[in-house]
Amino acid sequence: MPAQSLLLLSHALFCLGVFGMLVRPHAIGMLLSIELMLNAAALNFVLWNRLFGHVQAQAFALFIIALAACEAVVGLAIIIRLSRMAKTVFADQVTLLKG
Amino acid sequence: MMRPFIIWIPTLPLLAFLALIFWGRRIGRLSGWLSAAALAASGAVVWGLAPAVARGRHLAVRWPWLSVGDPRGVVGFLVDGLSWLMLVVVTTVGTAITVYSIGYMRDDPRFSRFFAYLSLFCASMLGLVMADHFVLLYACWELVGLCSYLLISFWFEKPAAAAAGRKAFLTTRLGDAGLLIGLLLLAWTAGDLQMGHLAAIREQFLLDGRAALLTGISLLLLCGAAGKSAQIPLHVWLPDAMEGPTPVSALIHAATMVAAGVYLVARTLPLFTPQSLQVVLAIGLLTHLLAGTVALTMTDIKRILAYSTLSQLGLMMTALGLGAMSAAMFHLFTHAFFKALLFLGAGSVIHATHQQELAHLGGLRRQMPWTALVFLIAALSMSGLVSLSGFWSKDLILLAAGQAHAGLLVLLLVGAAMTSAYVFRLYFRCFLGAAPQPVHPSHHAHESPAVMVVPMAGLAMGAAFVGLVGSPWLGQPLFRLLGESPGHEGIDLSVVGSSTVALAVGIWLAWTVAFQRRRLLPVSLRPLGRRLYTLAARKYYVDEGYDRWLIQPFLRMTEAWARFDLRVIDGAVNRAGQAGWALSWLQERCDRLVDRLVNGLARAIRGMGAALRWIQTGVVHQYLLVAVVSVIVLSVLVHR
Numbered sequence: 219m220p221a222q223s224l225l226l227l228s229h230a231l232f233c234l235g236v237f238g239m240l241v242r243p244h245a246i247g248m249l250l251s252i253e254l255m256l257n258a259a260a261l262n263f264v265l266w267n268r269l270f271g272h273v274q275a276q277a278f279a280l281f282i283i284a285l286a287a288c289e290a291v292v293g294l295a296i297i298i299r300l301s302r303m304a305k306t307v308f309a310d311q312v313t314l315l316k317g
Numbered sequence: 318m319m320r321p322f323i324i325w326i327p328t329l330p331l332l333a334f335l336a337l338i339f340w341g342r343r344i345g346r347l348s349g350w351l352s353a354a355a356l357a358a359s360g361a362v363v364w365g366l367a368p369a370v371a372r373g374r375h376l377a378v379r380w381p382w383l384s385v386g387d388p389r390g391v392v393g394f395l396v397d398g399l400s401w402l403m404l405v406v407v408t409t410v411g412t413a414i415t416v417y418s419i420g421y422m423r424d425d426p427r428f429s430r431f432f433a434y435l436s437l438f439c440a441s442m443l444g445l446v447m448a449d450h451f452v453l454l455y456a457c458w459e460l461v462g463l464c465s466y467l468l469i470s471f472w473f474e475k476p477a478a479a480a481a482g483r484k485a486f487l488t489t490r491l492g493d494a495g496l497l498i499g500l501l502l503l504a505w506t507a508g509d510l511q512m513g514h515l516a517a518i519r520e521q522f523l524l525d526g527r528a529a530l531l532t533g534i535s536l537l538l539l540c541g542a543a544g545k546s547a548q549i550p551l552h553v554w555l556p557d558a559m560e561g562p563t564p565v566s567a568l569i570h571a572a573t574m575v576a577a578g579v580y581l582v583a584r585t586l587p588l589f590t591p592q593s594l595q596v597v598l599a600i601g602l603l604t605h606l607l608a609g610t611v612a613l614t615m616t617d618i619k620r621i622l623a624y625s626t627l628s629q630l631g632l633m634m635t636a637l638g639l640g641a642m643s644a645a646m647f648h649l650f651t652h653a654f655f656k657a658l659l660f661l662g663a664g665s666v667i668h669a670t671h672q673q674e675l676a677h678l679g680g681l682r683r684q685m686p687w688t689a690l691v692f693l694i695a696a697l698s699m700s701g702l703v704s705l706s707g708f709w710s711k712d713l714i715l716l717a718a719g720q721a722h723a724g725l726l727v728l729l730l731v732g733a734a735m736t737s738a739y740v741f742r743l744y745f746r747c748f749l750g751a752a753p754q755p756v757h758p759s760h761h762a763h764e765s766p767a768v769m770v771v772p773m774a775g776l777a778m779g780a781a782f783v784g785l786v787g788s789p790w791l792g793q794p795l796f797r798l799l800g801e802s803p804g805h806e807g808i809d810l811s812v813v814g815s816s817t818v819a820l821a822v823g824i825w826l827a828w829t830v831a832f833q834r835r836r837l838l839p840v841s842l843r844p845l846g847r848r849l850y851t852l853a854a855r856k857y858y859v860d861e862g863y864d865r866w867l868i869q870p871f872l873r874m875t876e877a878w879a880r881f882d883l884r885v886i887d888g889a890v891n892r893a894g895q896a897g898w899a900l901s902w903l904q905e906r907c908d909r910l911v912d913r914l915v916n917g918l919a920r921a922i923r924g925m926g927a928a929l930r931w932i933q934t935g936v937v938h939q940y941l942l943v944a945v946v947s948v949i950v951l952s953v954l955v956h957r
Contacts, residue, residue, distance in 0.1 A: 313936060315933065
């Protein structure tokens with residue numbers, strides 16, 4: 219596959235992720251979108267390796283996977299907590315930060 | 318060998334004073350005897366010095382008091398003939414009066430304090446008389462004045478006594494101011510305040526042609542003497558001083574303190590120029606005659622005797638004015654005895670009858686024979702009956718006056734007639750005649766106790782015979798004592814005769830006024846006579862004059878100053894306080910302004926916060942949207 223289109227793919231995935239995060243009301247949906255953004259970034263890193271030969275990029279992708287895992291744990295913990303407190307997981311129904 | 322002893326003379330009564338002031342209440346009845354014993358011991362020392370003084374030796378004790386540059390500040394005590402004479406007077410008469418007071422003040426609650434004051438007085442009087450240096454003299458002078466004040470107002474519960482004490486102190490203070498200025502002037506011009514050097518100072522000043530300065534100094538010293546010896550115009554305190562207990566009147570205001578002025582003039586006679594001597598003569602003569610006329614009109618026993626004292630002191634001053642120092646001192650000597658005796662006799666009467674007014678007294682010779690007898694002796698001595706003490710001293714003064722001017726002699730004879738008139742008026746009204754209705758039936762007069770009669774008898778002996786030391790019969794040893802040669806030899810019969818005539822006239826006058834009640838003046842002269850009588854009876858309105866022309870203006874002035882103080886000075890202080898108030902009010906207003914500013918600022922910020930709060934909706938998506946948009950914008954801008 220040509221590198222340009224692969225880069226385009228990772229950028230498109232990223233944008234999809236951003237869009238999804240902004241639009242979806244469900245908290246887990248937002249989390250999924252964030253995962254998508256992270257993976258898009260990882261794909262971008264790997265492609266960098268394919269294009270320019272930076273070996274460190276592949277290692278960085280592994281970092282991103284580990285990071286994603288941790289971040290998913292923390293995010294889920296927050297969502298569970300929120301669901302207990304606000305009795306809902308829809309972000310647009312929660313205005314605890316209003317001030 | 319003898320010399321250190323003289324320091325005991327004033328010290329013994331001083332120690333008695335200290336003992337009585339601190340432990341008097343515990344000593345109680347013994348206080349009087351302690352005081353008398355101290356004074357008698359001083360008297361013993363004085364008499365012990367007699368042989369040395371008679372031989373003409375001067376005994377002195379000196380110690381350095383102040384050495385500033387010139388070592389002339391040496392004060393000390395000197396006993397020469399003049400001071401020895403005064404010492405004899407103070408100790409002898411003083412002891413007699415102290416013993417008398419033990420009886421007189423028996424029932425007084427402040428018994429021991431009286432004797433404490435009496436001892437202090439004696440100590441200071443003795444110090445005054447022996448002082449060698451003017452500073453010591455002045456210190457003792459003031460002390461004597463203090464004791465006079467304390468003793469006059471001894472019964473201070475009586476407002477009259479308190480006022481009298483104040484009046485005495487203030488009047489003599491005025492004289493003392495003159496004395497002080499005179500002393501300062503002397504110190505400044507002559508540089509020397511030792512009394513022994515006065516003759517030398519006089520010579521020096523006359524040589525330098527500064528006779529006017531001498532006159533000035535001597536006149537200022539005369540001020541002090543006039544105040545203390547109650548000469549006109551400073552005589553007003555002595556009659557009022559009769560408010561004090563009678564022994565006080567006898568000792569202080571008859572025999573000793575008032576004699577201090579005469580002593581001062583006698584001591585400082587070298588400083589007196591002929592001009593100042595004329596002033597002394599004039600004042601003395603005026604006092605002698607005027608006081609005599611007032612004494613004729615008084616109705617209170619003690620007032621009569623007070624004016625009599627004034628009159629006799631005037632006579633002594635007259636003698637000094639004539640330069641006859643020995644005659645004056647001799648008269649002081651005899652006067653102390655008979656005047657003290659007169660006062661003690663009066664005190665005896667007052668003690669027995671509790672009356673002082675002549676209207677309530679009479680016929681006391683029957684109940685008080687001893688008092689009447691001693692009173693008669695004293696009266697005869699004062700009037701100048703031949704061979705009694707008063708005669709010898711008065712004779713000398715009359716002789717000196719006759720030698721100076723015949724008119725002066727005539728005036729003094731008139732004074733002598735008045736003297737015998739008033740004193741015999743007192744004697745006749747008080748002791749002879751019919752007894753009046755008793756004011757209180759329970760009070761019947763009785764003779765005084767022995768403790769009072771014995772001293773009176775002693776003084777009577779003195780009043781009768783003590784004059785012999787100055788008489789030609791004994792060769793006038795007094796004059797040699799005083800360092801002067803005897804004035805004349807033998808007796809001048811014309812003077813003796815005329816003084817006896819004056820005495821007789823006076824007694825006849827008194828007899829007539831007291832018993833016969835015959836009108837003496839022809840009808841045409843009676844209104845004038847009555848007016849003169851009233852003038853004398855009102856004491857020539859001197860007190861009223863002083864009140865109107867000196868005291869009231871002074872009080873008005875002090876009131877004006879008080880008003881000034883209240884309005885101007887206090888007003889200024891109040892205004893300052895009000896200014897402080899106004900300043901603090903202003904400050905409060907400024908503070909409030911500042912508060913408003915600060916609060917306003919806080920409110921503004923809160924308002925801004927409230928206004929901007931709508932941004933925080935709490936919706937997460939909104940925040941994310943803002944973040945994403947800003948990243949995009951920023952990256953575009955950075956790329957540009």
